[in-house]
Amino acid sequence: MESQSLILFFLIALVLVGGAIVFSTLVAPKSFNLVKSEPYECGIPSEGPAWIQFNVGYYLFAIIYLIFDVETVFLFPWAVVMKQIGLRAFIEIIIFFAVLGLGLLYAWKKGALKWV
Helix, strand or coil, X not given: CHHHHHHHHHHHHHXXXXXXXXXXXXXXXXXXXXXXXXXXXXXXXXXXXXCCCCCHHHHHHHHHHHHHHHHHHCHHHHHHHHHHHCHHHHHHHHHHHHHHHHHHHHHHHHCCCCCC
C-alpha cells in the first residue's frame, strides 16, 4: 500500500511540475531582443569575453562555505534533544565540532582560504 502511495505521489508531482512548465511556456509573453540576450551586469555594459578563467580559490572557498553552512543545519535537531539525551549528546557534538575544526585546519593549511 505504501509503495502505491509513493508512486502516486511522484506521478502527481511529475504531472503538476510538467504542467506548470508547459503552461508557462505557452502563456508567457515572448520578446526576442538582442539586448535581452546579453548578460546583465548591474547596468554596466560587459567588457571582454564571457569565457574567462577564474582562480580556483573562489570555488574552493564557496565549497568550504557550503560544507560548513550545511553542517550547521545539524545543530538544530541536536539542540532540540540535548536535554533529553544529556551528556552523551554533549560529547557527540564536541566530536562533531572537532571533526569540523580538523577540516577547517586542513583547508587552511592547504591554502584554500587565501584570496591571492
